[in-house]
Structures are given as C-alpha cells and as structure tokens.
Amino acid sequence: MDRMSPAAAAAVHWGRPGRAGEIADLLTRYRTFLSRPGGRLLLVPSECPACPGCARDDVAVVRDDLGDLYRELPPAARTELGRVLRGLDAEFRRRTLPHPVPRAGSWVDWSGRPRAWWRRRLYEDD
Numbered sequence: 001m002d003r004m005s006p007a008a009a010a011a012v013h014w015g016r017p018g019r020a021g022e023i024a025d026l027l028t029r030y031r032t033f034l035s036r037p038g039g040r041l042l043l044v045p046s047e048c049p050a051c052p053g054c055a056r057d058d059v060a061v062v063r064d065d066l067g068d069l070y071r072e073l074p075p076a077a078r079t080e081l082g083r084v085l086r087g088l089d090a091e092f093r094r095r096t097l098p099h100p101v102p103r104a105g106s107w108v109d110w111s112g113r114p115r116a117w118w119r120r121r122l123y124e125d126d
Helices: 006-015 020-034 059-072 075-095
Strands: none
Touching (some): 020 075, 059 075
C-alpha cells in the first residue's frame, strides 16, 4: 500500500510537532486491519471505547483520528497524507460491507450530523 514520501513525512513532522509519531501509529493500525487475511472484513468494536488507547482498537476510530489530524496539517503534508488515505480508503471500501440496516442513532453523531462513511460498515457483532 502507499507510503508517505520522506519529504511528506518530514512535512508532517515539522507541521505538527509531536504528532508525526501519532500519524505513523494510526496509519500502521489502519494498514494492519486491512492486511488481515481473507476476503471481507468486519469491523471490531473496542472493548473499552471510553479509554483513548483502547478506543483505537476500532478501526473506525482510527480513521476518525486520521481525518482529524489530516485537517490540521499544512497543505503539502495534507496533500500527501490525503493521497495515502485515498488508497487505504479504497481498500477499506472494497473489503468491508456497508451496513444494510443502521441501529437507531448509530449513523449520526451527538449533534445529529451524519457520521463518516467508514462508520456505516458492518461490525462483527451486527
């Protein structure tokens, strides 16, 4: 899968001091989920979603966090991370299934706004 170029990684490092390692960790978590064997993948909910570290056991939380960090990056780094995310997202869409019937309130956030498309995929407990 696509990797960030050294120049882009440096732009992330300098544009978001202290956050480059976090972005690398999130990308590793996303890639690890996508590299699981088999055809279709089901998302796995976190056992402890209130814990910031444990919440990232759910790949949808990982993708949320990548989106948040993406919006904070300077333009050059944002462009490069966007390129990487497009490739990973395409694989995510290909290997996961859309949820056919949402649970009540599961497709909107606390403010009533629709959740991102990656939040509307099948989980193993659905």
